[in-house]
Amino acid sequence: MAYQKIRVPEGDKITLENGKLNVPDQPIIAFIEGDGTGPDIWRAAQPVLDAAVERAYGGRRRIAWMEVYAGEKANRVYGEEVWLPEETLEAIDEYVIAIKGPLTTPVGTGIRSINVALRQKLDLYACVRPVRHFTGVPSPVRHPELVNMVVFRENTEDIYAGIEWKKGSEEVKKFLSLLREHFPEAYQKIRFPETSGIGIKPVSEEGTKRLVEAAIQYAIDNDLPSVTLVHKGNIMKFTEGAFRDWGYEVARERFGAEPLDGGPWHVLKNPKTGKEIVVKDVIADAMLQQVLTRPAEYSVIATLNLNGDYLSDALAAQVGGIGIAPGANINYKTGRAIFEATHGTAPKYAGQDKVNPSSVILSGEMMLRHLGWHEAADLIIQAMNRTIQQGRVTYDFHRLLVAEGKPATLLKTSEFGQALIENMG
Numbered sequence: 001m002a003y004q005k006i007r008v009p010e011g012d013k014i015t016l017e018n019g020k021l022n023v024p025d026q027p028i029i030a031f032i033e034g035d036g037t038g039p040d041i042w043r044a045a046q047p048v049l050d051a052a053v054e055r056a057y058g059g060r061r062r063i064a065w066m067e068v069y070a071g072e073k074a075n076r077v078y079g080e081e082v083w084l085p086e087e088t089l090e091a092i093d094e095y096v097i098a099i100k101g102p103l104t105t106p107v108g109t110g111i112r113s114i115n116v117a118l119r120q121k122l123d124l125y126a127c128v129r130p131v132r133h134f135t136g137v138p139s140p141v142r143h144p145e146l147v148n149m150v151v152f153r154e155n156t157e158d159i160y161a162g163i164e165w166k167k168g169s170e171e172v173k174k175f176l177s178l179l180r181e182h183f184p185e186a187y188q189k190i191r192f193p194e195t196s197g198i199g200i201k202p203v204s205e206e207g208t209k210r211l212v213e214a215a216i217q218y219a220i221d222n223d224l225p226s227v228t229l230v231h232k233g234n235i236m237k238f239t240e241g242a243f244r245d246w247g248y249e250v251a252r253e254r255f256g257a258e259p260l261d262g263g264p265w266h267v268l269k270n271p272k273t274g275k276e277i278v279v280k281d282v283i284a285d286a287m288l289q290q291v292l293t294r295p296a297e298y299s300v301i302a303t304l305n306l307n308g309d310y311l312s313d314a315l316a317a318q319v320g321g322i323g324i325a326p327g328a329n330i331n332y333k334t335g336r337a338i339f340e341a342t343h344g345t346a347p348k349y350a351g352q353d354k355v356n357p358s359s360v361i362l363s364g365e366m367m368l369r370h371l372g373w374h375e376a377a378d379l380i381i382q383a384m385n386r387t388i389q390q391g392r393v394t395y396d397f398h399r400l401l402v403a404e405g406k407p408a409t410l411l412k413t414s415e416f417g418q419a420l421i422e423n424m425g
């Protein structure tokens with residue numbers, strides 16, 4: 001396809017065959033630099049990913065990076081108020097895999113999230129956020145090494161669908177009159193109808209089942225002991241409660257799980273190892289304390305969009321903070337994916353070459369594994385371990401290490417990237 005502003009580099013397309021990726025030696029991979037600190041971290045991350053590929057494959061493989069635009073940079077390239085150009089979506093769709101920096105979303109006004117729009121428009125239904133501790137990373141908890149979880153956050157529905165109307169708007173008036181006419185009892189429950197904004201929370205059986213299926217399959221493929229469905233189903237019975245019920249249903253229907261001691265927990269046999277995998281559920285508020293008090297009991301977590309957003313930042317804090325929290329948005333049926341850090345644009349640090357690039361680098365590490373380039377991914381993990389153990393860290397870890405009276409060398413974003421490259425292989 002011919003693009004207006006996107007320059008397609010020399011290289012080959014990743015293709016999809018029966019849902020499996022076909023990765024050439026010089027794959028074209030799209031990237032979005034991001035807003036705020038996005039350019040700082042991407043400038044540090046790209047050389048690290050390139051060095052890992054170069055060292056793992058001795059020049060036989062190379063990523064051909066293709067910049068695509070979204071957010072503030074799209075305004076500069078395409079003109080004002082162009083936040084997510086159609087050709088950005090087309091290019092990611094055509095080239096299958098992308099990695100991105102964070103993009104700004106204003107609070108209470110202005111455009112809706114471009115991050116969320118990318119996930120929804122490309123139907124990247126699973127937001128996968130692994131949370132693990134690297135030895136030497138400072139943490140506010142006493143045993144961060146017990147935190148080893150992977151959050152599967154539903155990525156396309158829930159209140160992130162963006163169906164909401166402002167207080168006093170024509171839309172809200174129309175909606176309230178519809179409610180008053182057809183659902184008078186429900187209407188009575190709205191405490192202050194004249195001054196309410198209204199939001200809608202769609203949660204579907206299809207959306208839930210494909211997400212929980214991906215989470216259980218991940219537990220099978222990675223020989224993990226449990227999948228926990230996290231919901232607020234006591235209060236929101238037909239959305240979050242249904243999520244739990246559909247989750248157990250897919251465990252039974254798709255994986256042959258059976259109720260454990262009469263239910264509601266289930267157990268299934270991992271077809272690859274013969275070991276048991278427990279599928280359990282925990283109510284979301286209790287889960288936020290459980291992950292602090294009994295983290296070793298949780299492994300894979302499957303949850304709805306908002307719960308997953310909260311939980312992934314809270315879990316990241318336990319292993320050093322969102323500066324080291326990677327993620328991926330994946331459609332497991334097609335293999336299409338956008339890799340991105342869990343954190344946002346951290347605008348107060350923009351342009352200072354200061355923040356931690358680990359989240360986006362580890363998102364790149366996830367991307368390399370998704371491509372099947374495990375040797376390059378392993379080099380990144382090895383370099384991360386070495387560099388952190390040398391106490392060479394960015395401001396976020398440095399301030400915690402200093403507070404603990406531990407030795408540490410303060411590095412800039414770019415210097416941390418260089419240290420990783422030095423420590424590779």
Ligand SMILES: NC(=O)C1=CN([C@@H]2O[C@H](COP(=O)(O)OP(=O)(O)OC[C@H]3O[C@@H](n4cnc5c(N)ncnc54)[C@H](OP(=O)(O)O)[C@@H]3O)[C@@H](O)[C@H]2O)C=CC1
Nearest residue numbers: 102103104105106115322323342343344345346355356396
């Ligand atoms: N996927 C995406 O693109 C996301 C975008 N956003 C957007 O980002 C903007 C800012 O959101 P905000 O709520 O401030 O959250 P951020 O995640 O941007 O920042 C919150 C705090 O987290 C810490 N932090 C963030 N990134 C890093 C990093 N790379 N290294 C070290 N520490 C880091 C900083 O803590 P400290 O102050 O303690 O140093 C920072 O002040 C909003 O517009 C929001 O919508 C938010 C989340 C995800």
Ligand SMILES: O=C(O)CCC(=O)C(=O)O
Nearest residue numbers: 104105113115116309342
């Ligand atoms: O899109 C945004 O601005 C925030 C998204 C977010 O917090 C997340 O995906 O974790």
Ligand SMILES: [Mg+2]
Nearest residue numbers: 309310313342
């Ligand atoms: Mg978030």
